[in-house]
Amino acid sequence: xxxxxxxxxxxxxxxxxxxxxxxxxxxxxxxxxxxxxxxxxxxxxxxxxxxxxxxxxxxxxxxxxxxxxxxxxxxxxxxxxxxxxxxxxxxxxxxxxxxxxxxxxxxxxxxxxxxxxxxxxxxxxxxxxxxxxxxxxxxxxxxxxxxxxxxxxxxxxxxxxxxxxxxxxxxxxxxxxxxxxxxxxxxxxxxxxxxxxxxxxxxxxxxxxxxxxxxxxxxxxxxxxxxxxxxxxxxxxxxxxxxxxxxxxxxxxxxxxxxxxxxxxxxxxxxxxxxxxxxxxxxxxxxxxxxxxxxxxxxxxxxxxxxxxxxxxxxxxxxxxx
Numbered sequence: 136x137x138x139x140x141x142x143x144x145x146x147x148x149x150x151x152x153x154x155x156x157x158x159x160x161x162x163x164x165x166x167x168x169x170x171x172x173x174x175x176x177x178x179x180x181x182x183x184x185x186x187x188x189x190x191x192x193x194x195x196x197x198x199x200x201x202x203x204x205x206x207x208x209x210x211x212x213x214x215x216x217x218x219x220x221x222x223x224x225x226x227x228x229x230x231x232x233x234x235x236x237x238x239x240x241x242x243x244x245x246x247x248x249x250x251x252x253x254x255x256x257x258x259x260x261x262x263x264x265x266x267x268x269x270x271x272x273x274x275x276x277x278x279x280x281x282x283x284x285x286x287x288x289x290x291x292x293x294x295x296x297x298x299x300x301x302x303x304x305x306x307x308x309x310x311x312x313x314x315x316x317x318x319x320x321x322x323x324x325x326x327x328x329x330x331x332x333x334x335x336x337x338x339x340x341x342x343x344x345x346x347x348x349x350x351x352x353x354x355x356x357x358x359x360x361x362x363x364x365x366x367x368x369x370x371x372x373x374x375x376x377x378x379x380x381x382x383x384x385x386x387x388x389x390x391x392x393x394x395x396x397x398x399x400x401x402x403x404x405x406x407x408x409x410x411x412x413x414x415x416x417x418x419x420x421x422x423x424x425x426x427x428x429x430x431x432x433x434x435x436x437x438x439x440x441x442x443x444x445x446x447x448x449x450x451x452x453x454x455x456x457x
Contacts, residue, residue: 144176145172148179151175163397174351181352183195184196185360189274193244202251203255205255207259208223208225208258215288218284221254223251223254225259231298233263233264233292235311236265236266237270237302238250239429240305241305242365261448261451278365278376279376299325301315301327306361308333309337309378315387316379326454327390328387328389329393329447331443332398332429338372343399344358347399347401350398351397351427353399354399380410386416389419390408391420391421393421393423395428396426397426419450423442
């Protein structure tokens with residue numbers, strides 16, 4: 136997709152939003168016209184993405200990638216555990232600590248390039264180095280390839296577990312949690328994990344998947360499309376290795392969980408918090424009113440994105456100080 140094509144999509148979304156509001160139908164009562172327009176753009180774009188072959192869907196998203204704008208953060212190519220990626224390094228960041236951030240994209244379409252602007256902002260907010268791997272994507276590389284790459288990056292980063300935090304959003308939150316579970320099992324427990332809009336139940340069966348489809352930029356069919364691309368024959372969505380909501384969470388490091396009350400995955404994040412607490416895990420849960428999936432990528436549209444990163448920074452500081 137060209138930027139002209141995206142502009143036409145935006146104009147169409149603006150028109151739909153205007154007509155809807157004139158008729159007295161707001162998508163969400165708490166949203167501004169700009170927020171409603173952006174969600175409409177994401178919704179229409181998502182419809183196109185799931186109709187495209189994976190390579191074309193990825194190219195479409197990379198065209199829209201924003202360059203890093205956070206001041207004082209430099210980029211450096213990385214090859215960690217055989218996985219290519221990128222470091223985002225603030226000036227004077229300590230060399231003995233880092234965040235391993237796993238990008239989202241339904242296991243199929245994400246990339247470090249697509250997430251560069253957010254990754255730079257995370258580095259600036261936390262004043263920590265952020266390592267982002269370009270893990271293998273489905274359907275060319277189905278489960279467990281992405282999880283294997285996440286674990287490879289975590290175990291060969293050169294940092295002791297006590298100085299490494301895992302983080303991720305959406306499907307990346309799934310992989311970050313799955314990696315934290317496996318590393319804990321191996322006796323390599325990281326010092327903490329930050330999960331933003333984590334998609335941890337690939338059965339797509341929680342009530343919010345249905346209830347929040349009127350707000351969020353997808354629906355059950357949208358989620359199930361990516362599941363079908365990710366899971367190989369013989370692996371079901373109930374498997375705790377692909378849906379870590381169902382895994383044994385005991386022994387995990389402190390978790391910081393972020394979810395929007397208007398997103399499809401809201402209920403599974405709330406359930407994850409409850410299950411983790413029962414397992415004896417320290418949980419710092421943040422529910423963000425009226426936020427849709429992965430709002431942290433859109434700071435110019437959703438002011439809560441900035442508050443989210445400030446909460447992440449405070450959490451990382453606590454984890455590394457303990």
